[in-house]
Amino acid sequence: MICKQFNLVWRNYLKYNPDKAIIAFVLLINFLGSNCSAIAQGKDYPSITAEKNGTPNLFSPDPIIDYTWSDPKASDGMETYQLSPKSWTVSNTRNFNMSDFKLNHSIIVNGEGDIRFDFGQNNAGWLEFDSPDQIGSVEMSISEYNETPDYPANYPTKTARPKKYGNTYRLELNPELYEGVRFGWIHVRSFSKTWRITSVRLICQTKPVNYKGRFSCSDTTLTRIWYTGAYTVKLNLLKDYLGAILMNRGDRFSWTGDAHPAQAASMVAFGNFDFIKKNIEYTSTQSNGIRSYALYWVLSLIDYYRYTGDTETLNNYIANVCVKLDDAYKVYGTDPNLEFFGWDERLGSGFEHPNLPEPQNAYKMLSIRAWNEFSEAMATCGRKDLQEKYRGYATEKILELKKTHEWYHSFGLHAGADAITTNLLNDKEKKAIYNRNFTDRVNRVSYSPFNQYFVIQAFARMNKYDEALSSIRDLWGGQLRYGGTTFFEDYRPSWNSVISTNGPVPNNQCGFTSLCHPWGAGVTKWLSEEVLGIKPTAPGFTTFDILPHLGRTLTDVSGRTPTPLGDISANFDILTGLSVISTPAGSIGRIGIPKAEKKISRITINGKLAWDGKYHSVSGVSAAREDTHFLYFTGVRHGTYKIVTTYLGNTPKYPEPIEQYPAKFMGMDTTTSGNWGKIFGKDGYVLCNYNGAGVDKRALPSYVSAVSYYKVKGNGEPLNTVWEPKTNDQRALAPDAGNGTPRTASCLYSADADQIGYTFTCTIDIKGVKNHQVSLYFVDWDKKRRKISVEMFDAATSNLIAPVKIVENSIGGTYLKFAYNKSVKFRINMVRGDNAVLNGIFFDPVSSNKPIRQERSGY
Template identity: 50%
Template sequence: MGNSLLRFLLVYLTVAVTSAYGQSHVYKPVSAKKSAAVNPLSPDPIFSYRWDNPKASDELEAYTLKPVLWHNPAGNFKMDAYKSKGEITVIGAGDIRFDFGQENAGWLEFESDDVSGDVEMSISEYNEPAVLNAGAEHPVKTLGPVKHGNIYRLELNRELYEGVRFGWIHVRKFVSPWHIRNLRLVCQTKPVNYRGSFASSDAELTRIWYTGAYTVKLNLQKDYFGAILMERSDRHSWTGDAYPSQAASMVAFGNYDFVKLNLTNTSGLNNGILSYSLYWVLSLIDYANYTGDTAFVRKYISNACSKLDTAYNHFGKQNHLGFYGWDERLGAGFENPDNPESQRAYQMLSIRSWAEFGGLMNQLGETALAKKYTGYAEQKMASIRENRGWVSAYGLHASADAVNTRLTTPQEDSLFFKANYTDRVNRLSYSPFNQYFVIAAMAKMNRYDDAISAVKDSWGGQLKYGGTTFFEVFRPDWNNILKPNDAPINNQCGYTSLCHPWSAGVTKWLSEEVLGIKPLAPGFRVFEIWPHLGSSLSWVKGRTPLASGIISVDINVASGKSSFSVPANTMASRVAIPFAQNVPEAFYINNKLVYKAGQRADTTLCAVRDGYFILKNVAPGNYQCKAVYKIKRAQVKPSQQNWAYAIPTMEQDSLTRGNWTNKYGKSGYMLFNDEQTGAHLQKLPSYVKGVTIKMAGDVHKPGIIGSLADTLGHPGAFGALVTKDPQPTAQCITMDIISKDKARHQLALYFLDDEGDTRRTAVEVFDADSLKILSPVQLIKNYEKGKYLKFNYTGNIRIRVCQVRGKNAAVSGLFFD
């Protein structure tokens, strides 16, 4: 039954915890016991397993997985006995792809007593064998297996593990039939338990919470929080990346001792990135607020003060930031990180860090330090306001950091929102890392419907793409040009990671903002419960783990029944039970009437305003609440904005090929490297001031079928700009076209895959001034004989050409009409 083309076979997912097979000498088998219910909204294959008292000092452990699907196009792998005996018979040369159902941290291996011929193995996060940048131990994630007795293991790096969802066996040369037994993925894990939880009436939000948690869990190493699963040469601790990763870990796992260890290990590191020093300080504040470990904070006060004082000395200067994010508006990573938007964002991040650290120092009784740093924040905020038009200069990211200081006024927030948050396309940052700060700002502006919409567009879009972990970068319109689990678009971040825990901050955001559990004093000594269901959610429930104890919340505005708990030695200064659009008649707490419509309310027990019953200074205990409604109104999903692009459509032309002279370029042209390497044949139109090309390699060689003709229509040489693959973060070319007018013009780009390398290339177009994206991402493929991409534009634009698959991305010409 495995002989049909493109046949996938579904088998039962097996988690083996009794043996780690060939890796038992490296990691002991998982010691956890299956004691919890399976959660269908979590991608974690061992979600239901629980450890007894897991600790930061625990070693990594191992478990194995069998594939849930396989793709056997040529039928040369007989699968008849696989489900019953775990045996595959190889009867010819070819490839078989296995899908393990979700991303994992592991390595691929099988057993055999009779291997013959030539065999290789591959792994990947997506549905083609992975290829990464130079610098990785094995950039091409395909290799012959290493034999250990009768075990054949794919060993791609010294630590063995990679990010693996898909695995392959390639029989390159067949000699005689042979057998594969016990094919498996050996997975590593750091012992942690899901002490926190989240669920809502929107199953997608629930999946997002658990996917963020799983993304972090996969990257937990023995002694530190990892920052990427695939080995591409940068698999070490990144201090700023750890800020949202640790935040998600605290609400999901409550593994506070491990967060403490990572803070210790990264206390002297900023990876050469100024903002990362401040994210470390914010992580220290988060840790203090969640654990109450003030002794640890006191140990690192001088360290934090040094970082904060450095930021104060930087203020108002043109600083070398090193990095602020992969988004075009933030300088596209390492390309231009010191641009004005990033500088403004860093200033606001500094103000936020001073203000929050000052607040923590006040809680600790360090009044001099509290005064110093809150003074810094207020002083510098006042200096910024001396420029009366300052708000208009702030884009999405800088305005988000400004709002997150909590020092902006409602009027300023309104201006920010109107300028930066009403465009569904451009209110999304390219990286979910930076988007975490954007949705945090939306919450502070009380724009919860917009925030939830943005969460579903960014993180929900990754789920639609097939993600079971969250990505380094993502655009929702990838889903319009790529199929689920296709190779992603590589870009300024390099070869895109599909398991990047810096994208997990949304898990903490959902716990604090939608579920509403938020500390107001170290260790939740004082906290609030203030759920925000927006217009669409009818219920939410979950738990937040404390260093000792659990806060649980269960809110249902449809039934009116809710409950919450206040642990011992804490106080809920505010508990807000929403009734949404319903009209309340009465409200009971533990069967005691505390509100009756039409009667004078005792506000010391319960105040009613803005769609909430509000309780104050609630003592430890378990509370059952019941709202009785005079009028019931169901939650209504708000209308969604359209995806609005300034350049909504583009056309591709595969018929004209290199014969452009009668169809394109009537106003002007650039034939890249047409005359010789580094020399373009060009005639710019009168309305173009110039074209600036960056990050490109040059190619010139004899012409082939599809090469651009010369200006007389005669066959020409092959010339192209190419991306500098496989260099790290060199997977793009940028072209800035500076116009002299604001009229509408047509532009066409010509692509030719001169080597028939099945290149796939992506194209993005931005406003060269605001750096907002102007068009949906375009995918150019099957261009072995040449293909044009044409569109209309106005003003100054930036074109970013990105490699997806193939040796590199190649573009041969620009044509103006």
């Protein structure tokens, strides 16, 4: 009961006063820490009841994917299994004798230091070790990346002294115990005599669930992506609902909107429809104070209905849905007071600026989509009144928009994607939106895998499958190349150039970035529906399509989708021409043999001629027809079909677009330090907070009309620092171009007391069209081991215009130099250390004013 009350209080704080939510969280954690010891000690879930069945899937990160339960149900409780470390490192080999650890799990401790254990993949669990004779001071840590988390004091810690239960030492960081854990540490803080560790393990929790779905294709990255998405969801399947995050950050309950892609992935991977129904019920009265999330809940209900045919559940929620959809109609065309639409800069950076035109336009399109899809659902269950009402809403608003020529001209990537997924645009409109927002390889990728789910849906509805797969390889494949085994809350592909494998990632407007967030798993459903091609065309798969879209880069795909009638499986290989399809009783479907831009001359089904330019009757198939993309067999009844296709010609190669950035990174300077005169600032400068009280010392060039900041103040008071007002230290910026002394060591920083307060922005308004060099100066004056990431955006579009850069080891001072010809916005993010700082901005001419573009061939 206490923990339920905590969730309710937290949600209310987050909805009505998000800036104070983390404070409430910390206070409640302190309270729960002293009142939930029974919960902590009672976390001994039953051991896993599944049985090993087969061999591990090499494309899946799930360590127990080869285990199955006999009959898992939504009502099942949590179970546990144990994992041993895959590898380990020590800070001092003399102090830790690991020679017997691999065989007998034994470590001899001979002194102080640290042992880091890598468990091979992210897990939902808690860390323990056994010792019969431990002595001295010991702490333990866990992390999703390969360094101990470096969080401020007002944030839940990931390092603590373990609690002792007999000879077992358990790291208990919260009442629920579990966290996202890939790496664990034992820190020996003091030592008096030799002692032994006899076992180190993770106790991992799991909801009983089986992989009923499957996916494989000729691109192993896409296969890994499918299974990684499924595993990400599996780790967040809790006893009573689908959690939203593994990290104990205060938002681990089921967020209504976050759950939409997670539930979608869960249905195709696990077929756990009863659990999805349970989570839909759990979230039915919640919107988390976010209007768009109410509409995503409606889309989740429709998804569930399409996959299950559960008309009773749909009917039970009709009144609930109507309230949500009518509210969207009421605020359409007004200020919808959006609280959140996504972490992407173009969507207002989460809770920072959610009412920008782009998220408002996206919300309009989302509303039209929800009205239209609910209308279609009502048509299938006989509610003609509601079918007409909500079809009328959608038609009214889309026709109203179309009265304006190029009504979509101000739409960015996200509003454009939501417009296309309404299914109410003509080819001309889709082409214009595609050319405007979907051809830039960098900026057709959203910062959030959640929002990218809707972008790849739009790609599919424009028949741009190669482009969709390219963006999937960049966003989700990039997370795998980083070393991820679950999908992240946020990610930029250019991180991989500046972050080591499994290294700490930037923390920005989302707070401390989770590396296991199931809202990023929508790609799993997309791959099943669009690449494998299996999707329902009537509720419950009574009718279905199997239309594989391999594009120009794939040669085969195979997999299985669970349905209430039984599994549908398909295998297509356009090199051999062999396809095998299996469908369950009670269903009838359409199978499309992909042309892959080749010509089909002949097809046999189960050994009999079915096509040689015209259809020949075969058992189980009613008819055949063709278009540009497929040869369709229709009226396909229950059975197994071996289909052999003879192709003529070749599939063209896909011309992968080059990654291009309109701004240019001009380099890093770690030698000039605070002596900027004659090197930087020839056109002008800003010395941040040089005069104290938040007042810069400025000499702006004529082409800069303003320099402004966001999130460097809190509670009406300046949150900035003058470390030393009069110093001769050369790291401090000189007061002018003469590089004289005394100097002021000052900075701006963000330190809001909330979970999204460790980032700030600097916007520079530039006039004219000439290229200019803008340099940012950073110094870790007080040696807080700061590591800072810098993002550069076009100030007008919020498009990313340069790769993300990392500043570290800046005790002596570091300059980052960029060149661009328009207004820019820099986001300064913390990676490590107490906070991110900015010390100075310098303006200089560039030698050439030719257009600047930076290119890379890929990630």
